Amino acid sequence: QGQKLHAKAEDDSDSLLDPPKVEEKLGAVPNGLSTDSDVVKRESESISRKTLRNTAEKFEFQAEVSRLMDIIINSLYSNKDIFLRELISNASDALDKIRFLSLTDKEVLGEGDNAKLDIQIKLDKEKKILSIRDRGIGMTKEDLIKNLGTIAKSGTSAFVEKMQTSGDLNLIGQFGVGFYSVYLVADYVEVISKHNEDKQYVWESKADGAFAISEDTWNEPLGRGTEIRLHLREEAGEYLEESKLKDLVKKYSEFINFPIYLWASKEVDVEVPADEDESSDEAAESSSSDDGESEKSEDEDAEDKPKTKTIKETTYEWELLNDVKAIWLRNPKEVTEEEYTKFYHSLAKDFGDEKPLAWSHFTAEGDVEFKAVLFVPPKAPHDLYESYYNANKANLRLYVRRVFISDEFDELLPKYLNFLMGLVDSDTLPLNVSREMLQQHSSLKTIKKKLIRKALDMIRKIADEDPDEANDKDKKDVENSSDDEKKGQYAKFWNEFGKSIKLGIIEDSVNRNRLAKASQI
Numbered sequence: 401q402g403q404k405l406h407a408k409a410e411d412d413s414d415s416l417l418d419p420p421k422v423e424e425k426l427g428a429v430p431n432g433l434s435t436d437s438d439v440v441k442r443e444s445e446s447i448s449r450k451t452l453r454n455t456a457e458k459f460e461f462q463a464e465v466s467r468l469m470d471i472i473i474n475s476l477y478s479n480k481d482i483f484l485r486e487l488i489s490n491a492s493d494a495l496d497k498i499r500f501l502s503l504t505d506k507e508v509l510g511e512g513d514n515a516k517l518d519i520q521i522k523l524d525k526e527k528k529i530l531s532i533r534d535r536g537i538g539m540t541k542e543d544l545i546k547n548l549g550t551i552a553k554s555g556t557s558a559f560v561e562k563m564q565t566s567g568d569l570n571l572i573g574q575f576g577v578g579f580y581s582v583y584l585v586a587d588y589v590e591v592i593s594k595h596n597e598d599k600q601y602v603w604e605s606k607a608d609g610a611f612a613i614s615e616d617t618w619n620e621p622l623g624r625g626t627e628i629r630l631h632l633r634e635e636a637g638e639y640l641e642e643s644k645l646k647d648l649v650k651k652y653s654e655f656i657n658f659p660i661y662l663w664a665s666k667e668v669d670v671e672v673p674a675d676e677d678e679s680s681d682e683a684a685e686s687s688s689s690d691d692g693e694s695e696k697s698e699d700e701d702a703e704d705k706p707k708t709k710t711i712k713e714t715t716y717e718w719e720l721l722n723d724v725k726a727i728w729l730r731n732p733k734e735v736t737e738e739e740y741t742k743f744y745h746s747l748a749k750d751f752g753d754e755k756p757l758a759w760s761h762f763t764a765e766g767d768v769e770f771k772a773v774l775f776v777p778p779k780a781p782h783d784l785y786e787s788y789y790n791a792n793k794a795n796l797r798l799y800v801r802r803v804f805i806s807d808e809f810d811e812l813l814p815k816y817l818n819f820l821m822g823l824v825d826s827d828t829l830p831l832n833v834s835r836e837m838l839q840q841h842s843s844l845k846t847i848k849k850k851l852i853r854k855a856l857d858m859i860r861k862i863a864d865e866d867p868d869e870a871n872d873k874d875k876k877d878v879e880n881s882s883d884d885e886k887k888g889q890y891a892k893f894w895n896e897f898g899k900s901i902k903l904g905i906i907e908d909s910v911n912r913n914r915l916a917k918a919s920q921i
């Protein structure tokens with residue numbers, strides 16, 4: 401549980417929070433404010449700034465989280481881009497969660513804009529603020545306290561340790577602490593969040609060991625969801641460039657299943673009156689003179705002079721940055737090796753250079769219909785055997801008719817195959833039932849059976865295609881395959897996952913023979 405330092409820490413809160421000036425905060429309001437409402441907002445904010453300082457609750461980060469943040473803040477790691485990928489991935493998870501809840505309770509989505517399940521990125525060049533907003537599930541005050549600082553996840557210390565040896569921050573998402581990567585580029589971060597069951601709150605921290613939470617009475621109401629505002633460090637100015645953000649979204653967030661928009665500038669040609677100043681002066685005069693002739697003389701003017709001219713004007717609009725496409729719905733023949741590799745990286749949150757050792761993309765037909773993509777990762781996850789008997793360790797994402805349901809269904813694969821990554825999307829399973837009911841659905845057994853068969857075939861194929869394993873007759877049909885690439889793959893597989901196959905031989909009597917074949921090394 402987080403340690404609350406001061407409930408009413410007026411004196412200290414200045415140094416901790418040092419909230420941006422009134423104008424700064426206004427500058428970051430996502431949809432812009434009209435001049436009229438500016439005044440009202442300014443007023444309400446200057447009141448609430450006091451409230452913020454008076455009522456801000458301060459918390460200390462859990463020790464491991466603090467260490468992690470120190471490492472990130474002081475990191476010389478050059479690939480700072482990864483923070484955006486982590487934030488978008490969190491936004492997408494939050495959207496998946498609310499969409500899932502809406503299957504059994506439509507009301508949770510609300511109406512109008514609230515029901516739009518998208519991600520919005522906005523820049524404020526002047527104030528150097530980058531904000532990412534989603535209309536996902538949002539966080540209650542309690543969630544903010546727990547999730548962003550006080551409860552360290554099991555991956556936190558594992559990641560801190562890993563960082564000390566490898567220094568590779570790229571792996572952060574795999575350890576479940578991706579959020580903190582924001583401090584690679586920002587020195588002050590605000591998380592504004594609204595959950596259906598709570599008020600709107602602001603979490604803020606300068607990564608100096610503490611964070612603060614206040615009820616949000618000054619920002620625009622979010623309706624539902626979360627907005628993360630990054631007050632960028634001086635040297636992180638590149639993230640205020642639209643082109644940079646567009647490239648990053650393309651590179652890292654290709655497989656996000658929700659639209660990602662950027663509030664992007666656009667030069668447009670606008671027709672304006674040729675000599676605007678003059679004519680408006682005249683118009684002003686004529687309207688004030690209020691004599692019957694004024695209209696007539698304006699018309700005469702307009703006939704003599706060119707009426708309009710074209711000027712360039714900058715306008716802003718939401719630009720869609722991604723194709724919301726589900727790779728698993730495509731014909732496997734049309735998906736390239738590179739696309740599978742990238743898809744694997746995004747599923748596994750593993751953004752190294754390594755390709756998966758194998759994959760299988762198939763459609764099952766018959767009583768139970770589903771599509772699936774399975775991957776054998778190039779490396780075993782850091783905690784594969786540590787948590788072998790724990791539930792909720794499955795790495796398969798279950799979708800029903802393209803809607804993400806859960807990645808904690810251990811009914812889909814036996815434990816010994818938990819090292820596989822991938823997803824299953826079924827049209828046969830019902831959409832509008834609770835997770836518990838789904839878990840008991842009879843189709844799951846059939847899905848599981850087929851997945852195991854396909855998984856074992858895929859593993860068998862690693863051996864069959866590996867020239868190093870060429871002591872049996874099936875090798876002829878793979879002679880033409882890219883031998884070099886396949887060479888040594890099976891030994892690599894065995895090294896990483898051999899223990900799982902051995903456990904399978906003990907645990908899965910039905911597939912014992914198949915498993916024995918897969919372990920012919």
Ligand SMILES: Nc1ncnc2c1ncn2[C@@H]1O[C@H](COP(=O)(O)OP(=O)(O)OP(=O)(O)O)[C@@H](O)[C@H]1O
Nearest residue numbers: 490491494538539547573574576577578579580626
């Ligand atoms: N945009 C968001 N909306 C709702 N909850 C969020 C959001 N961002 C973060 N969270 C919450 O904060 C937690 C911590 O996020 P963090 O990125 O550190 O870890 P993670 O999302 O669990 O793992 P990963 O880094 O692998 O995505 C999340 O598990 C989630 O509960």
